[in-house]
Amino acid sequence: MTKFHINRRRLIQTSAAGAAILAAPSILRSREARAQEGTVNIWTYANFIPQDFISEFQNETGIQIQVRLVDDQGKQFNLLAAEQPQPTVDILTVAGHRFLQFIESGLLAPIDTDRLTNWGNINTIYSESDWGTINGEKWGAPVLSGAEVLAWNTEMVDASETTSWDVMFDPKYQGQTAYIIQDMMSVMMLYKGYDGNMIEYMDDPERAAEIVRETRDFMIENKGMVRKFYDSGAEIQQMFINQDVVLAHAWNGPISKLIMDGFPIDMTIPKEGSYGFIYTFNIAENAPNADNAYTFLDALLARPEIGAAMTRASGYLSTMNGVNEHLSELEQRASSFTEEELEGLQFFRAEANEMKYQLVDPAVEEIKAA
Incomplete structure (x- = not known):
């Protein structure tokens, strides 16, 4: 049966990874970003953030990425609610259909897209979707779909x-x-x-x-x-x-x-x-390192190679434009319907x-x- 890449239907962006991202240009260009120090604490699923990206980001920014693995949206919600009003997390991974639960409980901060110079690299199917805009605000950066x-x-x-x-x-x-x-x-x-x-x-x-x-x-x-x-x-x-x-x-x-x-x-x-479903990276309300969280998100959205690496690491489909160019034949088969x-x-x-x-x-x- 003939296979069609998912973005042909404009439902889910087909996106598996290509070449290793370490050979790609620098993640960040601003001298200010390189000078930042500290940490960014992230709750996410296994293999959602490629190790090569983590190493490159830490080397270029001096910001250390600390990952806590989650495997269930309900458990994550309960943990974050228990930590309020002083959460230990900066960025958490929320499935789009669970947005309302987190938002209505005051656990997420709206995303200021003006602070993300690379926001436009996300396919508008996701970045401008109705489910991602609630009460006139955007509540997360859509990064992977499945x-x-x-x-x-x-x-x-x-x-x-x-x-x-x-x-x-x-x-x-x-x-x-x-x-x-x-x-x-x-x-x-x-x-x-x-x-x-x-x-x-x-x-x-x-x-x-x-x-x-x-x-x-x-x-x-x-x-x-x-x-x-x-x-x-x-x-x-x-x-x-x-x-x-x-x-x-x-x-x-x-x-x-x-x-x-x-x-x-x-x-x-x-x-x-x-x-x-869509997975988004969201900034927690009262995030202890909000500036570093924005630096991380902007870096993650910088190049299609990073989106490709995310798909290779996780198996899910990147939401970023231009990722298809980095697909191998096998990766195309693994990410098509x-x-x-x-x-x-x-x-x-x-x-x-x-x-x-x-x-x-x-x-x-x-x-x-x-």
Whole structure:
């Protein structure tokens, strides 16, 4: 099947990395930036910031990057809320559909794009998107994008079986599947023909509750199919490598990394559809090193090679313009979907999140306990 790069559909920017960034020109040009000292504290996912960039940034600015790894948006929210009004973090990684929760709780500072000379290097699909502007303010720098995908071991599962989410419940693969349970709830609502964002039901909470119960019961009924509910990208990668599973619901980033590494795996967006998401770097309200945070963000957005390196490190798709020029043939395959697949891709939205997660969070615990 012919593959199309994701930016052809203007939904998700295709962007895998090319040459190493150390050979590229200097990150920063200003003498003032080079003279800064101190630290910038960042909470982010594993491999989101390439090590070469960290070394180059620290050498040029004298600012030390201190990374604390996170693996869950809810845990990050709770930690940041507990630290207020004096957080230890300067930059944190928030998924676009969780913006409202962080903003309404006063945990993020709006981004002053006038302080980011390289803001224009972000594709306007992301930098000027409606989900990224709330109350007239921008709340983060979109850096990577991804999708919830169906992934499979190509030596164990035939591609013809993966056109539908049905395959996750085929008795043939009992005990050989895995998924992120909360994310799978949204996908399964979509699979059953409902709005997994629950925006359609904001004025009908009883209908929303009914849909969540139906989806919960379906997942309990099929719980015996699942080997494990997992949490992190590294975990599902290891499960595939160990052949603990041959099928999984997954984020595309960890799967893309396996493809780039030559592992026999592929991914798709099944015919029932799935959800996409954007990761943003946000400045915390009362960030202890806000000036250094802006210096870091501007450096990160300086060149398409950096965006390419971010994709190579994380497997997710860069939001920056010009990254395609740095794609190898294998990296193109790892970061592309067919036009037909993209027709079914929607973005997670935040408007109904309060109602949604009041219903979904207890349902998740009930599935685990069943």
